[in-house]
Amino acid sequence: MYKYLFGPVPSRRLGISLGLDLVAPKTCNMNCVFCECGVTQELTTERKSYIDVEEAKKEIKDILKTVKPDCITFSGDGEPTLSSDLGEMINWIKDNTDVNVVVITNSGLLHDKKVRDEIKRADIVIPTLNSAIELTMKKINRPKASISLKEIEEGIKALGEEFTGKIYLETFIIEGINDSEEELNALYSFLKDVKYTKLQLNRLDRPGTEKWVQPASFERLDFIKKYLEEKGLHDVEILGKFHIAEQEKIEKNDELVENMKSKRVYSEEELNAIYK
Incomplete structure (x- = not known):
């Protein structure tokens, strides 16, 4: 039985992504509207620590016998940098597999040098970064008060x-909230002095926490870009739809897919895009 792994997820930016969840369900330092x-x-x-580290390692060794993810x-369904086991797990994967490691974070703990040191081998x-204006950031991310x-x-x-690796900086666009010229100018003023690989404009792809959040139009994203x-x-x-060639689709592991679906909603179209 897999407790910590899920997927592989059809990722628009990462390809076939095997998810690893290190925190308790719905545990985060933010409560983002999207x-x-x-x-x-x-x-x-x-x-x-939220997990049994040795059990997580066993799960990875087991699944890699049959699944070859891109990462x-x-x-x-929580913020991975809240896990004190993050560094150990990254180092173990890098030392014992040939799979790329990706860390997705809401950036709330990146000011902590210890956190940055733990993810340095990813x-x-x-x-x-959804806004470079404090009031807007708090409206969208609803962080713990101390952030x-x-x-x-x-x-x-x-x-x-x-x-030293790649940084795919993400901005989640909500029309009418963080897409004004004031917002974009503030974002530019900060990012012009930041080193990154890509700036990715994202939009709602599945149902979000708050029903009033709707997918930004691709026309608006194109204007922002x-x-x-x-x-x-x-x-x-601009992040688009996930797509891989038919011959690259993978066999479905029902348990991992159920783990994935327990975290968020996936359409049949998304599932058919990755699984045979």
């Missing part, structure tokens, strides 16, 4: 200076 995993039940910034992604880190925009920006900037590029930001891209 979260596809539902409302945060445990809002905390305390880092601790193992630390994600799930191949890709995907940090989020500030200043800390988030300090963490993202430090990651860019220290991390061009606006930021004209200001001077590089490698801005």
Whole structure:
């Protein structure tokens, strides 16, 4: 029985992504309005161990006998940097497998040097910055009160200076909230001095926590991409639909798929896009 693994997930940016969840369900330092995993039940910034590390390692060794993912992604329905086992698990995967490691984070704990040191061997880190204006960030992310925009920006900037892998910086666009010229100018003013590989514009793809959050139109995303590029930001891209060739589809492991579906809603179209 798999307790910590799920998927592989059809990821629009990572391909065939095997998910690894290191925290308790719905445990996070934010309660984002767009979260596809539902409302945060445990809002905390305390880092601790949530898993049996040896059992997680056994699960990975077992599944890699039959599944060859493009990457193992630390994600799930909580914030992975809340796990004090994160560094050990990343190091073990890098030392014992040939699979790329990805860490998806809301950036709330990146100001902590210990956290940045623990993820330094990852191949890709995907940090989020949804607004460079404090009031808007708090409206969208609804973080634990102790988390500030200043800390988030300090963490993202430090990651860019220290991390040797790829940084796919994500901005989740909600029309009418963080897509005005004031918002985009603030985002540019911060990011022009930040080192990153790509700036990825994301939109709601599955039902979010708050029903009023609707998918941004691709027309609006295209406007934002061009606006930021004209200001001077590089490698801005819009996340599109997941697609792999028919011959690259994989066999379905029912248990892992059920684990995946327990975390968020997946359409039949998404499942058919990755599984034979």
